[in-house]
Amino acid sequence: MTVERHLIAQAVAERRKETIAFLQRLVQEDSIRGNEAGAQAVIIEKCRKLGMELDIWEIDRTEVESHPFFRCDREQFTGNPNVVGVLKGTGGGKSLILNGHIDVVPAGDRKDWSADPYSGKVENGRLYGRGSTDMKGGTASLLLAIEAVQSLGVPLKGSVIFQSVIEEESGGAGTLAALKRGYVADGAIIPEPTNMKIFPKQQGxxxxxxxxxxxxxxxxxxxxxxxxxxxxxxxxxxxxxxxxxxxxxxxxxxxxxxxxxxxxxxxxxxxxxxxxxxxxxxxxxxxxxxxxxxxxxxxxxxxxxxxxxxxxxxxxxxxxxxxxxxxxxxWQPGSLEPGHPLIQTLSEEFQKVCAVRPVIEASPWGTDGGILSKGAGIPVAVFGPGTTELAHDADESIELEHLFKSAEILAGFIVEWCNQPV
Amino acid sequence: MTVERHLIAQAVAERRKETIAFLQRLVQEDSIRGNEAGAQAVIIEKCRKLGMELDIWEIDRTEVESHPFFRCDREQFTGNPNVVGVLKGTGGGKSLILNGHIDVVPAGDRKDWSADPYSGKVENGRLYGRGSTDMKGGTASLLLAIEAVQSLGVPLKGSVIFQSVIEEESGGAGTLAALKRGYVADGAIIPEPTNMKIFPKQQGxxxxxxxxxxxxxxxxxxxxxxxxxxxxxxxxxxxxxxxxxxxxxxxxxxxxxxxxxxxxxxxxxxxxxxxxxxxxxxxxxxxxxxxxxxxxxxxxxxxxxxxxxxxxxxxxxxxxxxxxxxxxxxWQPGSLEPGHPLIQTLSEEFQKVCAVRPVIEASPWGTDGGILSKGAGIPVAVFGPGTTELAHDADESIELEHLFKSAEILAGFIVEWCNQPV
Incomplete structure (x- = not known):
């Protein structure tokens, strides 16, 4: 199954304004630990629009705390759910987890910010605010990619499992809970801010x-x-x-x-x-x-x-x-051979959109990817539009052009990967 | 004017039990900064019993803050007074300030203490608790010395000005306020914990x-x-x-x-x-x-x-x-020549009680003495029964025998000094 890449580019381009507005709404919801509900509501609304099969649940600590990877000092998850949206494949293709975390780190000293940390303002092609780069921008690119694929009516053999999890910044209890709930796949992409580099390996x-x-x-x-x-x-x-x-x-x-x-x-x-x-x-x-x-x-x-x-x-x-x-x-480390089909397919899609080879590197920080790979043997690539330098800092922002480019790449990747035979 | 030294020894000995009980009460009052009232009440009661002319006042910040030595970030002194008790001399003799501070530093981690930091318990000749050595024990020795002299009916030509001040541990606003209020003298003794050494010089x-x-x-x-x-x-x-x-x-x-x-x-x-x-x-x-x-x-x-x-x-x-x-x-540094009559007289009294020469040294820490000497030219000696090693530490304690010995020395000194011609 293939689809003309210019059609994907067009489907993404048509949704630029709408995606910027969507990311603004996400950033404006201050989803620090314990306050994730508002941002998750924005995500849920979008998933419904995309016709996903939704699974919204509050983590039950007793169901995950026995896992050896469980590290979490939070007692209370009431009102702040994990969200998974599934697009079921027609069968026979590789399944794919697309994972983004909704929690953000605290804004720090507001005096260090040029504007409200939750403004979501757009200036010179960048969207500003806590979480814009780490990693609501990445999540927006995932959803834009899914929407573009859907709009083109491309059938997918493998299922797409979109996850918007809590607790990444505090040790990964959200992704662990999704794994314990049974969500596994033949591959996973996590669009943490890699500045468009592909990270087959992540530091724990x-x-x-x-x-x-x-x-x-x-x-x-x-x-x-x-x-x-x-x-x-x-x-x-x-x-x-x-x-x-x-x-x-x-x-x-x-x-x-x-x-x-x-x-x-x-x-x-x-x-x-x-x-x-x-x-x-x-x-x-x-x-x-x-x-x-x-x-x-x-x-x-x-x-x-x-x-x-x-x-x-x-x-x-x-x-x-x-x-x-x-x-x-x-955070568990993650390691995938750079020659793995997941990395190869993603690299090829990158080259189709950007005309150059992607930089393949190792991430200097941990992601929830280690939980998926060490916990269930799922091949994981970390690849996203944000930049690490801006994460956790004042005046955090994201280059919108990168967000759109990564959505194009991811849309192409979804089509390729989910139609590869298992 | 002289008095048989064995009579002083006896007068002190007779008041051992009573002095221990008095010091226990003082230590049991946790007089950290801002909470000095309870311990001062114990002092006031004692001064009344000794027939002293009492001056009890709350420091008025506006009256002291213009002084170049004033260093104090405390705004509120209400309810936690400075106390001065005067025994007026008959005239013609040298006056004497006997200065002790009532404030103590915080107890720190209670787990490091073998018993309640404010127990005042007595064990193997030592009395335990925050402030026992720094410097409620010293203050108790001052009051015991005064009481012994009084009990013997020895007339004094110079006045004795006993001061129980707040704020020493935070920069000396209490002693400064007493100075500004007009309390000066021909000499001063501060029984900070010198371990019975005499310090003519103090580090600021x-x-x-x-x-x-x-x-x-x-x-x-x-x-x-x-x-x-x-x-x-x-x-x-x-x-x-x-x-x-x-x-x-x-x-x-x-x-x-x-x-x-x-x-x-x-x-x-x-x-x-x-x-x-x-x-x-x-x-x-x-x-x-x-x-x-x-x-x-x-x-x-x-x-x-x-x-x-x-x-x-x-x-x-x-x-x-x-x-x-x-x-x-x-804390202003203080410096008195070791040959000054104040040091000489105190040394002689020391020798009469202890049979050996005192150690004359420089204190490695500041006291309120610098305010008296640099601020008003009052000759100051620092001499007391506690030990620096134990000050500010867990399980702070004082050797009671030293407290009694220093009271004997101070009683003899009061008699000598206050009857020396001005």
């Missing part, structure tokens, strides 16, 4: 919390205490060494152009209560990247061992070892 | 708050940001260097046995909001010691210059200089 990541001890004393006789802040500096330096060691070992060519393929990010520190007291405890929180070829447990071990080594340079750490807690988010 | 100190900047980014692409935590580590290392440089210059023999005469204590750090984001600002709070021979302004300059130097090692600091704020507490 885990959060850690370190408790570093000291001994309090009056600041005027600080030599009678042991500063938890000074000890935290030692710990931070050890983490930097560990990061260097781990990255020195990376030889995957997909990481060639990434300065730090497996970063250890120290995101938070807090210590002390009084300027003139020696602090007796410091809490460090951070994130360690997990290579596509690694498993979580071995990376845990490596971090534990690195911090255990501290006792060799300072006997304080022998008596007071750093306490490690693995808390909050945890 | 200032608090600083540093704002260190970074640039936020997603933790997975942390190389696109600049970590405010990493920059804070650079700042901390620079502060350690500055501390080394400053202490290399100290040659006062009174500091001979003090490992770090002029410490720079980094008491607090806080940075970041999310484990997988690069933090864009870090706040450091600390305390820098000011030598008895130094003035505040030159030390300010030195710290500003040291942090300004950072631009030479990292151009980030050229574009984003560390912002420095001098906030909260500020």
């Amino acid at each position: 990541s885990m959060w850690f919390r370190l408790k570093v001890k000291g001994k309090s004393a009056h600041g005027g006789t600080r030599y009678e205490g042991v500063s938890a802040i000074d000890n935290a500096v030692t710990v931070i330096q050890r983490l930097h060494e560990l990061e260097r060691d781990r990255n020195d070992r990376v030889d995957d060519p997909l990481y060639e152009n990434i300065p730090i393929p497996l970063p250890i990010n120290i995101g938070k520190i807090s210590s002390g209560e009084w300027p003139s007291s020696v602090p007796d405890v410091a809490i460090i929180e951070g994130r360690i990247g997990v290579g596509p070829w690694e498993d979580m447990e071995s990376v845990e071990e490596e971090l534990i061992e690195a911090l255990g080594d501290l006792k060799k340079i300072d006997e304080w750490f022998d008596q007071h070892p750093v306490e490690i807690e693995w808390f909050g988010g945890r | 100190s200032m608090w600083f708050r540093l704002k260190v900047k970074g640039k936020s980014a997603h933790g997975g692409t942390r190389y696109e940001g600049v970590s405010a935590i990493d920059n804070a580590v650079t700042v901390i290392q620079r502060l350690h260097e500055l501390e080394r440089d400053r202490n290399d210059r100290v040659d006062d023999p009174l500091y001979e046995n003090i490992p770090i005469p002029l410490p720079i204590n980094i008491g607090k750090i806080s940075s970041g909001e999310w484990p997988s984001s690069v933090p864009d600002v870090a706040i450091i709070e600390g305390r820098i010691g000011v030598g008895p021979w130094e003035d505040m302004e030159s030390v300010e300059e030195e710290l500003i210059e040291a942090l300004g130097d950072l631009k030479k090692i990292d151009e980030w600091f050229d574009q984003h200089p560390v912002e420095i704020e001098w906030f909260g507490g500020r």
